[in-house]
Amino acid sequence: MIRRLILLTTILCSPASFAAEPADTPPSGTASTSAGGQAELYLFNDSGWTLIPGDQIVTDNGIEIARLPRQTYVKLSLKSGLHSLKPEPPLWKQEVRFTAEAGQHYFVVVAYKPERSWLMPLTEAPLVLRQISEEQAAQLQRELKAK
Structure with missing residues (x-):
């Protein structure tokens, strides 16, 4: 529980990144390049109870x-080019933009944190959508279930 809280704090306190940082390798247990000139997106739902x-x-x-x-995640193949990820419905204008390159891996977390809506209603939206590092993704991959 403490590790998870530390990870969540790290994710929430890190500045949002709108430019993709190519990862050399995906989280553990997956291939290092994607097939067919596609990029791979690891999308994590780390929503609270x-x-x-x-x-x-x-x-x-x-x-x-x-x-x-x-508490699940999925791996998706993406075409190379500009991508704009948004939650549905887009209530708080969150968006992650990046230019996908063939053979690269990208990691994004989406999470609804209901405690944020009453703890800090004027400062932060309860829905989080942001790009994360490969290290953060590897930690989430160990904790969440693959869909």
Whole structure:
């Protein structure tokens, strides 16, 4: 629990990155390059507990690419080029933009943190969507279930 809290604090306190930082290798247990000239996106839903669980929906350039139950992740193939990831519905204007390059890996976390809506209602939105480092992704991959 403490490790998870530290990881979440690190993710939430790090500045949002809008330029992709190519990763040399994906999280443990996966191949180092993607096939067919595609990039790979690891999308993590690290949402906290809620009375009524709901999936986090993420769109890429307006098209739904994932619907993730809480505490799960998925690996997706992306075409090279500009990508704009947003939660659905886009209530707080969160967006992750990056230019995907063939053979590269990108890591993004989406998380609904209900405690933020009442602890800090004027400072932070309860929904988080941001690009994370490969190290942060590897930690989440160990803790979450693959979808």
